Amino acid sequence: MKLSLFLSNLKLSRGTLIAWCGLILLYAIFAAYLYPVVSKSNMDYISYIASMPEAMRAGIGLGDIDLSSLAFTADTYVAIEFLMFWPIIVCFYAIFAGVGLSREVERGTLDLLLAQPISRTRALLSKYANLVTGLLLIFAASWLGVAIGAPLAGVSVNLGSQALALLEALLLVAAIGSYTLLACIIFLEPRKALVASGVLTAAMYILNFIVPVLRPSLKWLANLSLFHHYNAVEIVRSGALDWASVAIFATTFAVCSALSVVIFRRRDLSV
Amino acid sequence: MPVIETDKLTKYYGKVCGIESLDLAVEHGEVFGFLGPNGAGKTTTIRLLLDLIRPTSGRAHIFGLDTNRDSLEIRKRLGYVPGDVVLYDGMTGTAFLKLMGSFRGGYDAARIKALQERLDLDLSRQSRAYSKGNKQKIAIVQACAPDPELLILDEPTSGLDPLIQKRFYDLILEEKERGKTVFFSSHILPEVERVCDRVGMVREGHLVAVERVSDLKHKKVRRMEVIFSRQVAVDELALPGMEIVSLSDNHAELRISGNIAAVLQKLAGLPVEDMSFPEASLEDTFMQYYGGAK
Numbered sequence: 001m002k003l004s005l006f007l008s009n010l011k012l013s014r015g016t017l018i019a020w021c022g023l024i025l026l027y028a029i030f031a032a033y034l035y036p037v038v039s040k041s042n043m044d045y046i047s048y049i050a051s052m053p054e055a056m057r058a059g060i061g062l063g064d065i066d067l068s069s070l071a072f073t074a075d076t077y078v079a080i081e082f083l084m085f086w087p088i089i090v091c092f093y094a095i096f097a098g099v100g101l102s103r104e105v106e107r108g109t110l111d112l113l114l115a116q117p118i119s120r121t122r123a124l125l126s127k128y129a130n131l132v133t134g135l136l137l138i139f140a141a142s143w144l145g146v147a148i149g150a151p152l153a154g155v156s157v158n159l160g161s162q163a164l165a166l167l168e169a170l171l172l173v174a175a176i177g178s179y180t181l182l183a184c185i186i187f188l189e190p191r192k193a194l195v196a197s198g199v200l201t202a203a204m205y206i207l208n209f210i211v212p213v214l215r216p217s218l219k220w221l222a223n224l225s226l227f228h229h230y231n232a233v234e235i236v237r238s239g240a241l242d243w244a245s246v247a248i249f250a251t252t253f254a255v256c257s258a259l260s261v262v263i264f265r266r267r268d269l270s271v
Numbered sequence: 272m273p274v275i276e277t278d279k280l281t282k283y284y285g286k287v288c289g290i291e292s293l294d295l296a297v298e299h300g301e302v303f304g305f306l307g308p309n310g311a312g313k314t315t316t317i318r319l320l321l322d323l324i325r326p327t328s329g330r331a332h333i334f335g336l337d338t339n340r341d342s343l344e345i346r347k348r349l350g351y352v353p354g355d356v357v358l359y360d361g362m363t364g365t366a367f368l369k370l371m372g373s374f375r376g377g378y379d380a381a382r383i384k385a386l387q388e389r390l391d392l393d394l395s396r397q398s399r400a401y402s403k404g405n406k407q408k409i410a411i412v413q414a415c416a417p418d419p420e421l422l423i424l425d426e427p428t429s430g431l432d433p434l435i436q437k438r439f440y441d442l443i444l445e446e447k448e449r450g451k452t453v454f455f456s457s458h459i460l461p462e463v464e465r466v467c468d469r470v471g472m473v474r475e476g477h478l479v480a481v482e483r484v485s486d487l488k489h490k491k492v493r494r495m496e497v498i499f500s501r502q503v504a505v506d507e508l509a510l511p512g513m514e515i516v517s518l519s520d521n522h523a524e525l526r527i528s529g530n531i532a533a534v535l536q537k538l539a540g541l542p543v544e545d546m547s548f549p550e551a552s553l554e555d556t557f558m559q560y561y562g563g564a565k
Contacts, residue, residue: 005373269324
């Protein structure tokens with residue numbers, strides 16, 4: 001990685017990052033702040049979730065959870081209302097940040113950059129570092145939002161298990177970002193990379209909840225979806241990471257990154 | 272040992288020929304013009320030299336090093352100005368030069384200031400506020416600032432006003448005086464004549480000829496427009512080396528190759544009212560001396 005390139009890219013994307021961090025912070029505060037309102041209402045929140053159509057529950061990652069044993073706490077509420085939606089929202093950041101490289105190829109800035117004495121590998125790793133740093137800042141803003149929102153609402157949450165769930169969500173989104181970058185390197189055209197990555201992400205999301213509902217015999221297909229392996233409610237309830245899921249996300253990230261480097265080093269840089 | 276040497280360098284984009292069997296040698300300390308119309312293969316050649324694209328076949332060496340295998344080492348020793356300069360949005364000229372300098376171990380403020388003043392460039396503005404010419408100036412500064420042994424310039428004067436163009440030509444000639452090698456791609460014949468020692472002419476992906484500029488000047492094709500005070504017959508204009516492109520009423524358009532003295536002598540005997548020399552196109556030169564050959 002080249003530090004100056006990393007810092008320069010970080011500076012150029014600061015506006016976008018500030019906006020993302022600000023909005024996700026507000027969302028986290030709002031989610032935590034709303035818990036007392038819901039808990040004081042007459043609504044049985046868990047029963048309400050259980051009454052949802054199966055596809056809808058699966059869509060927010062609650063398809064495989066035994067709701068009868070789920071206690072309604074501030075932690076559970078934040079996990080359902082914030083942490084389960086977090087990767088669905090933040091994957092947009094990862095996809096749009098990921099296609100930045102092909103935008104550079106299309107605009108021509110990459111030509112001048114790679115005419116300098118910097119290896120393609122270092123240039124690409126700087127891009128990866130920017131993507132991961134952006135996600136880490138959004139992760140930090142999210143955790144901070146929960147940490148601010150809970151005391152504001154007068155409730156206590158287990159910030160450690162919230163952080164663990166966020167960490168697993170971060171790994172899921174980093175995996176999405178890594179295949180977006182791979183798509184960039186394969187196509188070198190932002191539109192094609194965006195479509196490829198967007199379609200794959202949408203397909204995985206749909207695969208996770210529609211296919212098992214429509215064809216229970218094909219439920220195993222959901223395992224192919226990265227979203228299937230993320231369950232914030234379970235992490236918050238158990239206070240531990242799901243290491244199998246961590247391994248799947250980390251492997252996806254590592255394989256896509258390694259493939260990106262190999263292809264990027266070999267291919268022509270022209271659209 | 273030549274600074275740049277290519278051996279049957281070929282690049283195809285699918286079935287489309289970018290450049291084919293290019294054999295070229297650019298010697299140390301010379302300014303080599305790479306002349307050809309748009310789409311001839313000039314930029315493809317430069318991108319191959321910079322290892323931005325890989326050859327379909329053949330090889331290229333710079334400083335005796337392989338442009339693919341030793342690309343990083345080569346790029347430490349060269350500066351590059353692209354034809355169409357694009358800067359990062361949201362970055363000032365200074366920030367851009369600092370970033371580019373960081374890859375070469377630093378930002379030589381004194382040298383950049385000297386180049387900036389010479390090219391009349393304001394580095395404090397945001398990239399979006401720069402005109403095409405100013406972006407070109409920034410690219411020239413970034414290429415020259417590290418004082419590289421070799422400059423690779425891809426149509427570097429596009430967008431520069433005539434005054435800055437002249438300063439740029441002077442800069443190139445000074446670099447040559449200092450023993451630097453310059454590879455100068457252009458489609459403008461007069462600018463190549465002005466600064467280059469030798470010229471390689473490329474057309475439709477093929478190197479048509481390599482000439483010394485002094486030789487090229489003798490072979491130069493000139494266009495001439497003459498207005499006579501009366502109608503002139505074709506026979507009256509017959510002269511070896513002078514081709515009548517068009518002749519209507521009292522207006523003649525001529526293409527002249529070689530020595531112009533005989534032409535002027537011929538015209539002196541005719542009732543010339545006015546005459547002018549429009550710039551000869553590259554195509555004229557190619558057609559005249561290389562018969563439009565590929």
